[in-house]
Amino acid sequence: MLLLLVWFCVLLVHSSVLSCRIGTQKECDAAPFAPGHDLVGEGFDIVTLERKRLHVIDVTTYLSPSKTCKLCTNPLQKHALQKLPSSVVDWSYWKKNMVSYLTPYKLNVLSVFHQVGLKVQMFVFAGLDAGATRSNAYKFVSQRSKEDRYTFSIHSVACSHYGLILSNTPPLTLKFKKRLDLLPSHYNNSTKNEFRKLINTYGTHYFRMVNIGGRLRRLISSRSCLASLNGLNAKEVTKTVGLGKVKISSVQKSCIGVLKNLDSATNFSSGLHQNFTEVSGGNGWLGEFSIFQNDSIDYMNWLKSLKEQPDVVSHSLRPLYELVPNELQKAAVKAAIEQYLKDNAVKKSPKEPHCEGKTPNVASNCCPQHASWGTLSVTIVRGRDLFGDELSLTDGWVDAKVKNKEIMEPDEHTIYMAPLFVHSYAKMYYGSIQLQSLNWHVVYFLFGHFVEYLTTRKWHKIRIIFHSDWLLDLQILT
Structure with missing residues (x-):
């Protein structure tokens, strides 16, 4: 009792x-x-x-x-x-x-x-x-x-x-x-x-x-x-x-x-x-x-x-x-x-909020529908003086993996100062993200590499400078 x-x-x-x-x-x-x-x-x-x-x-x-x-x-x-x-x-x-x-x-x-x-x-x-x-x-x-x-x-x-x-x-x-x-x-x-x-x-x-x-x-x-x-x-x-x-x-x-x-x-x-x-x-x-x-x-x-x-x-x-x-x-x-x-x-306290359902992973009461999901956004700020291509301009891209899973296809026509990719609401709990800045023509040239371990309830914001003035802005919301 x-x-x-x-x-x-x-x-x-x-x-x-x-x-x-x-x-x-x-x-x-x-x-x-x-x-x-x-x-x-x-x-x-x-x-x-x-x-x-x-x-x-x-x-x-x-x-x-x-x-x-x-x-x-x-x-x-x-x-x-x-x-x-x-x-x-x-x-x-x-x-x-x-x-x-x-x-x-x-x-x-x-x-x-x-x-x-x-x-x-x-x-x-x-x-x-x-x-x-x-x-x-x-x-x-x-x-x-x-x-x-x-x-x-x-x-x-x-x-x-x-x-x-x-x-x-x-x-x-x-x-x-x-x-x-x-x-x-x-x-x-x-x-x-x-x-x-x-x-x-x-x-x-x-x-x-x-x-x-x-x-x-x-x-x-x-x-x-x-x-x-x-x-x-x-x-x-x-x-x-x-x-x-x-x-x-x-x-x-x-x-x-x-x-x-x-x-x-x-x-x-x-x-x-x-x-x-x-x-x-x-x-x-x-x-x-x-x-x-x-x-x-x-x-x-x-x-x-x-x-x-x-x-x-x-x-x-x-x-x-x-x-x-x-x-x-x-x-x-x-x-x-x-x-x-x-x-x-x-x-007085405002009325209960109402969301129209246009945002992924957000219910009508403005609460998340899944735990430990977030938005991953990587933006190239600038890249210059990149070596590796003797015949034309060096092509560069970022190869991204979460928990060893490829989440972005390499793109040799990357536009600087714009979001390279946005991966919305992927479950990143206890995962890690690996980013590599690469040049591809005949052979790969690795400009830089790092691993960031993702945790829940954390906003990751990182600025990474690779070789030859290759700058990345990484923003991860988990």
Whole structure:
């Protein structure tokens, strides 16, 4: 059995409202806070997808003006009596809530922007992505995209145990209040730095609602062209990597190499796919697992730890500017956030390329159809003062062989400064090319000779000067 056995088990049980009552000050002081009580009201940056670890909402005050609080029993912790912050109006739990899904990856947070009313259409319509452009996931995608053609997908496994919701008018923390008091009333070039400091400290939004527990999120990058050379498309690679309860004996032969991340076509050392993994909540597990052996102990221990050490699994955000009581400052903070998004916007990724099929060895998706094939081009640059023919001008040509196989017929009417020959898409893997510059009339005169060993993934460009100023340009693409 594989570790993924648990992951693809979808168990959904409706949330249950906890049994709560009003407690006296003595009871409230003695009771611990409910798990995850401080995960709401925290600042969040939608550009970096970073939790700021600083609260804009007060989640430490639990006593009301009448010196009472809300106490709830927690069935997931032996019905322990736990208190809630005054700013939390709802706290619920799930006995079992495990969800797994595999989706294409696209950086698209426009729905978030529309929900919170930020005016980002001016640069969204300009073909720009504004959100998450400084996140670790975005950096991973950008780096892979610079290296090769990739297809991206997200495999996410989430286990929720609790849910918390803030009131519509939650109290602000004292530090955040003081920071707002120091803000200018208007946003312009001279005050931009003050507002940017606020954003750098508290983010652009805050958590109003959170579901907490644990989550594994794996961003999978699959090499599109390398998958094609191995007889698969990128979607098949992604689907194979996301297999659930399987035994290796039942997996198709074409998928075994994918599961082992082996590239049989070119022996590329980095394999067919790479991943970026994030684990939230719990402890004792870094998100690593084995496909070929049962090493689920760390994973199971991680699951058990989520009830007492939960983290944010899903959330609902509200913009920071809504918390500003002063109307002039509110408009200024909103303008500052919009400018911050615009400053960090990047051009959207171009559409998938399409090739018309006119180029040999190139498929319609612009990927090579065969590995280790290339174009061999040899150009004579010049040849003069060649000896060997006493009756007329010396005739010269190049005799070329790849792996001892003749790939060019001698031509005594060679035109200088023009391609001598182009041998397109010959398989040159582990081969060598031999070039001889010859004169032929009655006898052969060897002007020069060399051997170049061909390797994969290499562009060979060589200039060879033979005797009597015979110059060759050799360009080999393998």
